[in-house]
Amino acid sequence: MNFHNSIIELSDFVRGDHSLDSVWRKCSETFAEVGIDGIGYGIIPFRSEVFLQGSSNAVMFRHSYPQGWADDTGPQGLLDNDITASLLVSGRDDMTWVDSDDLLETANIPTEDRRRFATQDAIDRAYKMNQGVTVALDIDNTHGVTSGMGLRNSTMSDLEFVTFWNIHRGYLKAICSILDTSIRKDHLPSYVGLTTTERDCLNFAESGRQFAEIEYLMRLSEDQVKKTFSRCRKKLQAKTRDHAVAKALVLGLITP
Template identity: 25%
Template sequence: MTRNVFEKTVEFIRNLDGARSPAEVCEMLLASVSQFGAEYVLAGIIPGPGTSRQQQVSSVVLDHWPKDWSLRYFSHGYIFRDPTIRSVQTSPASFLWSELEPICRSDTYAWRVMDEAGDFKLRQGFTIPLTTLDGDVAGFSIAGERLEISPEDRGVLTLLATYALGRSILLREEDRSTITLTPRERETLQWAAEGKSEWEIGERMGISEHGVDKHMRSAREKLGTRTRTHAVAEAIRLRLIK
């Protein structure tokens, strides 16, 4: 590691203490990893088999990924066939996505996931397996149209990823204690998590669809989300609902 790279890495780590949210951490990361050609960053805890779509979404900690690709990825259950996830779960070594070619050759579904990712400007990527203080397996990825990462850069990126993910998880835990939902808002989200429509939720709660929408909008605002699915995922992540 050259002195210039070392100094920039130390500066990044020090600046992380000033980040007030995972979103700010993500912005700082993007500014740092752009030197490698990266345009996107994604990191999160690897969910276990059989987890719901909402739980999968809520496992994401740092998210600057193409939105259309994320929607397709989670709605099609790609997380359970993604070769990058498989590699994170089986080896502690970081890897370029191009190094997954042997897996993709033997698994057409894995090849499909990676090929479709390329259609969303995720043509080249680099992934780092990590372990949280709680012992959970996590993955950290950067991607773009073209990356330039040397063997030396891998160590730098692993250091950046470790501190960024740790800081983001801490910030999420701090946010958890500040969000409160009313009993009606929690009930609305709980029924939504079970796949009920607004009409069905209204029938169970004894209120109109307009009343359901009112509770849902209020919950979304408190959780800082824009969609019903994201609100449910965030409420599950914060353990406000089951």
């Protein structure tokens, strides 16, 4: 097997003019060649949010894990019950999922809080989501944007996966960074999915315009502006308008 060529081919592919979906698909295929059959990718605009609002709110996440697993876990638990997400922003490098007790120990989770993690562990095992690894991708020290990936394998035993990871770590991480760079550099707007109207409204809010001004400038009704902002909040996973503006700004979706 020559993974080297696959990686070169992949990096050529993402440099071409492709949509986010096709880049995602191509990366998944390359991962599959090596033996990874499920991936999750997340961007964290503000690290502190993980501790203030929970991982699921803080991470802009996209995955190709089994649908049944995602449904059983529930949208909120997807990352809140994933201890590796908060360990990642605390500065931990790669973590295999095999020994979850050890991870809980590292994260200083009190014994009484471990119940939900135990439940999650059972769900994970039912869908064979217990073999995998979380990879730390990039930490931007000025703005604190972090991203990370989860890689899953459903066929190996614990021990096999650890050996597999030790052998293929380099290749897998190379594919991870290709996907990461491509999303952050070229596909962030479509990853978040803001429309032009939404971006304009955020830009106006950022530069200090009042609601009435935005309505006038955009030729929209009060109601339409409010709805636009609530769509922005939803897409950016933001709780308040400040929050949405701040996130859009650090992600480079609006200009300062």
